[in-house]
Amino acid sequence: MALDDLPVPVFPKPVTLRDVAAQAGVSVATASKALNDQGRMTAETRERIRETARSLGFRPNGLAQSLLRRRSFTVGLLTNDTYGRFSLPLMSGISDALVDAGVSVFLCNVEEDQRLGQLHVEAMLDKRVDGIIATGKRIDRHLPVDLANLRVPVIYAFTQPDPDAVAFVSDDGDGARLAIEHFCRLGRKRIAHVSGPASFAVVHERAQAYRAVLTENGLPVIEPLLGSWSEAWGHEAVARLFDGRGKKPDAVFCGNDQIARGVIDALRERGLGVPNDVGVIGFDNWEIVAEATRPPLTSVDMNLAALGREAGLTLLSLVGGKSATPGIRKLPCRLVVRQSCGRLPDG
């Protein structure tokens, strides 16, 4: 038995329009028209050409078409959030919007590497992408690439945009507002806020909305507790909130779902019931966490997929030659109600 006898796969040479034309006994031009529903010819010829194309398994070479049309039906997607959970729904929304237009997506992960980023952008440009979408994991940090004055339209989604660019971000103030108003409707009176590090812009945005809604409702504002985005911090925050003397909170609005989980666990350890004694709301609506807490966690969802869709559609219209108003557009959040807040009094 022969060694070194691996079946070297030989790939069939692609069928070209020329092949189809020859086979059908017409010129390339006629074949092209037949397949693109252009020009005039007898229905019979058209059908015959179509049939030969089909039988030969002809597929037009997209490179040739793009070269001619000056449009590759391809957009570049830049991200620095390979492992995060934000980019995925975002991307899914983007692809979604683009697929319907027959546009494919080049995925490029740039990490924090300036050089790599620039390299990727050039590669995209060289491949003649129709446009570029930049996404990230936080809206107050810029990707490590310069996207100003490119030869193609650029859209920012969930990342810090260049000035005068078109950008979409979640409205974190709106998200916080939804949460606090939900608590108010449920009759909670002492609502605390446990959030992430002060270095995040959203932390302040949410805290501000938290204060505003409480004031509007004549409820006391408890100074927000800022820490890290971890369960451990949620734990610790509960100690700080409940150890002191004075009135205890009957609701906690958390900066993310992991903090919320820490809070819920800590409350249980203290013999405090959720939602009966204390209501809890999280942020991000990370299902894997929100559904594992006991009870399941009510949480603010940033609608990232919708945000991605919006970004994709806007890019498409830009590519189509329309113009879009520059500036940052904030998209509303949505409260996903589970069981960590209890029911309406009259519910």
Added chain:
Amino acid sequence: MALDDLPVPVFPKPVTLRDVAAQAGVSVATASKALNDQGRMTAETRERIRETARSLGFRPNGLAQSLLRRRSFTVGLLTNDTYGRFSLPLMSGISDALVDAGVSVFLCNVEEDQRLGQLHVEAMLDKRVDGIIATGKRIDRHLPVDLANLRVPVIYAFTQPDPDAVAFVSDDGDGARLAIEHFCRLGRKRIAHVSGPASFAVVHERAQAYRAVLTENGLPVIEPLLGSWSEAWGHEAVARLFDGRGKKPDAVFCGNDQIARGVIDALRERGLGVPNDVGVIGFDNWEIVAEATRPPLTSVDMNLAALGREAGLTLLSLVGGKSATPGIRKLPCRLVVRQSCGRLPDG
């Protein structure tokens, strides 16, 4: 002030080789050679042409190059795991391997939609990708697309391959073995196994390795407990393991990190200490979970990024005309030791 006065962005017409040639006073052919280090010409001319190219900001049109070279320096990445945590490390590894070769990645999410899948594959083929990588979220399910007899090489990574295709998957038996052997080295005597649903192939593969290693070490085999991949199941499994009469386990090997978390929490609630009374090992090494358990969880890592790299490199060599041995290649796992198993007796 005028309304409707949005600055319609006008994009500069790309500079072509023809422009460069004209500007430098040479023919396109010469310009091409100068920029590609081909042909012969005075160093002076070459440099002059280069300089004009640079000053004009010339970038070759990749579409034209690809059309000629019959190679797009682009590969398609098919996945049905948009939201999962498996595809991301995988993708990152793949891009990693490809970027160095100047190859970009088309990301396509096909969900479970057969029609959408076929559509995407055709789109990729039309765009003349050099090859395709199929990835998924479990290795015993096929993507909803037919990738046999394509015009380009195909590699499978972490998804069920076609027969005779080249595929890379994690070696789950190896992963289980690493876990159980670790327990044995630490002197654990009654090691239980709590895993996911019987409908997953990996569940059996791991259970088999579990049995084998215990037998090799002369330790009793406790019939594996199969359930779901959730924390709640981890909880319940602990009840089943510890409620009965008879000897209690001193170690639990879990099918994923969420189960492990449920197990650890349930043990604590029973007053059982981890790792002192019971050691726990998880699977997947999902950092966000493994680092949030108390104590932090020792877990089996499937080395997905490495697996992706391997897949990427192999595709590249296939594209380069080399041949690869068909079949499923299993890549080893790695045990990430944290604090849920305790130390070596003499450590």
Added chain:
DNA sequence: ATGAAAGCGCTAACAT
């Protein structure tokens, strides 16, 4: 040492 010409696979004016 440089350039003219052909051609990658396709589309679109402009003939006939």
Added chain:
DNA sequence: ATGTTAGCGCTTTCAT
């Protein structure tokens, strides 16, 4: 109703 011609932007013989 169909074919001829001229490109898209580039590379590559082959002349000069």
